Amino acid sequence: MAPLSSPQKNNPKRQRLKQSIRSLIEFRGASELDQNQFQSTARKLYDGPAGAVLYLASKLSLHDPLVGRILKTRRFDVTEFRNILDIGAGAGQILGHLLRETHPEARLVACDLSHQMLKRARTRMGSPRPDYLSADLTCLPFQDESFDCVTCGWVLEYLKDPRHGLSEIYRVLQPGGSLFLMATEDRFSGMLNSATWKCRTYNRIELQQAFEETGLPWKEQHWFTPIHQFLKLGGIIVEATKPLEAVEELTADAVSTTTQS
Numbered sequence: 603m604a605p606l607s608s609p610q611k612n613n614p615k616r617q618r619l620k621q622s623i624r625s626l627i628e629f630r631g632a633s634e635l636d637q638n639q640f641q642s643t644a645r646k647l648y649d650g651p652a653g654a655v656l657y658l659a660s661k662l663s664l665h666d667p668l669v670g671r672i673l674k675t676r677r678f679d680v681t682e683f684r685n686i687l688d689i690g691a692g693a694g695q696i697l698g699h700l701l702r703e704t705h706p707e708a709r710l711v712a713c714d715l716s717h718q719m720l721k722r723a724r725t726r727m728g729s730p731r732p733d734y735l736s737a738d739l740t741c742l743p744f745q746d747e748s749f750d751c752v753t754c755g756w757v758l759e760y761l762k763d764p765r766h767g768l769s770e771i772y773r774v775l776q777p778g779g780s781l782f783l784m785a786t787e788d789r790f791s792g793m794l795n796s797a798t799w800k801c802r803t804y805n806r807i808e809l810q811q812a813f814e815e816t817g818l819p820w821k822e823q824h825w826f827t828p829i830h831q832f833l834k835l836g837g838i839i840v841e842a843t844k845p846l847e848a849v850e851e852l853t854a855d856a857v858s859t860t861t862q863s
């Protein structure tokens with residue numbers, strides 16, 4: 603895949619300052635490690651004590667209840683879905699809300715890179731309903747078009763190139779299916795998050811471009827509350843839909859352009 607182009611920098615001085623702060627605070631592994639090393643850092647982190655306190659951390663930061671509120675108030679409506687995949691389920695934060703808000707017969711599948719996190723999620727859910735399986739976002743063990751909904755909260759930041767995960771999500775989603783994804787933004791709070799949870803951050807415009815390149819245009823950007831929206835806090839929370847019509851592969855376009863020239 604070609605490198606993602608950088609977003610327009612409308613204020614170079616401000617961008618330079620942001621870059622300096624970023625280099626001081628953000629987890630450097632995201633740029634210095636290769637994808638395998640980056641992934642193994644993430645697996646070790648979540649298998650260990652940090653993973654054990656993840657649930658408590660998401661309660662204290664209010665992320666967990668605020669995600670629940672988005673689902674409960676139907677701002678992202680999960681009631682119609684029947685096949686739902688939660689990628690990077692962690693301690694089951696989103697899964698718990700899905701158990702409550704989805705149709706009782708909807709199939710729920712939770713996957714995670716970390717075996718320990720899957721164990722923790724299973725224990726915490728205490729429900730026979732979800733299927734749990736160890737899987738990597740960039741290589742999902744499911745057939746094409748298996749799910750009408752994918753949720754993926756704070757996982758994409760463990761990929762150096764988001765398109766490797768987004769193209770897998772695109773593949774497993776049915777046409778017309780929905781993706782609800784949350785990711786750490788390249789703002790000050792996101793940088794602190796990156797240092798704590800050894801992940802990268804995303805520029806909102808760059809991430810939107812990656813979604814478009816993989817055929818998943820953003821349908822809506824969500825905010826936890828109007829205060830989060832005003833202060834631009836809480837990270838990138840987006841809903842995307844896989845179009846009903848198959849989207850032409852960019853690579854196919856590129857090949858035909860090369861052949862013509």
Ligand SMILES: C[S@@+](CC[C@H](N)C(=O)[O-])C[C@H]1O[C@@H](n2cnc3c(N)ncnc32)[C@H](O)[C@@H]1O
Nearest residue numbers: 648690692695714715716719738739755756760
């Ligand atoms: C910050 S936690 C998010 C937990 C939960 N989704 C939430 O919304 O709070 C990130 C989770 O993603 C998992 N993870 C990291 N990289 C992954 C990958 N490539 N594939 C699947 N899971 C991954 C980690 O093991 C961890 O459990």
